[in-house]
């Protein structure tokens with residue numbers, strides 16, 4: 001019996017990077033995966049087709065996680081297509097880095113909307129289904145930056161710290177219905193988001209990490225498997241740092 005067999009997971013931002021890693025690893029562990037993208041329709045549909053051939057159900061949906069209506073519609077469609085929603089992973093996220101002196105109001109608002117409001121939108125959208133099922137696991141992608149702060153990322157850090165407060169509150173509200181809610185705080189994970197940075201900077205970051213490497217999408221996906229599966233059935237309201245020891 002695979003760890004996630006028979007469970008349906010919604011994963012936002014599954015077309016690239018960490019989200020794609022989660023989609024692939026979840027499928028490997030037997031989950032049926034419904035995942036979203038914002039603009040990468042070709043990559044998302046190719047991934048869904050590839051995974052469907054492995055015997056699980058996989059489908060890509062174009063849905064803007066920062067849009068309330070689209071999030072409600074997505075949850076209804078997934079329920080219709082898959083029959084249940086057992087795990088929600090709020091992974092979609094963006095950066096628009098700048099020093100406070102230079103950051104625009106627009107860039108502050110955009111990051112809060114895509115990273116934080118999306119978590120509210122999607123959690124609201126699946127809540128009714130999980131309440132009826134009297135079971136569910138919600139996993140929110142925060143960041144070490146949300147735990148510690150980071151110069152040049154006031155908007156991003158605020159969104160990721162906000163996710164932690166939201167996660168703990170949902171855990172307190174919904175625990176009595178066996179709906180668990182946890183956050184993951186990845187450290188430096190090497191994806192397209194970090195591929196924009198120069199190699200010398202990236203190397204200095206790797207050297208500063210106790211495990212001496214950047215993380216991979218699979219490292220985060222494996223933590224999601226644990227939090228999504230019944231192995232973690234007594235864990236809620238927690239923030240799990242998956243950072244190679246960066247914050248230690």
Ligand SMILES: NC(=O)c1ccc[n+]([C@@H]2O[C@H](COP(=O)([O-])OP(=O)(O)OC[C@H]3O[C@@H](n4cnc5c(N)ncnc54)[C@H](OP(=O)(O)O)[C@@H]3O)[C@@H](O)[C@H]2O)c1
Nearest residue numbers: 013015016017018037038039040064065092093143189193
């Ligand atoms: N990489 C790191 O080191 C790191 C560290 C800590 C936390 N994180 C967090 O981990 C998550 C994933 O990061 P990543 O590095 O994998 O990013 P990424 O490679 O840039 O991928 C972002 C994903 O989110 C999707 N997305 C963006 N805006 C969206 C929206 N409005 N609605 C729905 N989907 C949207 C993208 O879809 P399209 O392909 O269609 O654009 C893509 O699938 C983010 O929340 C990020 O903050 C990353």
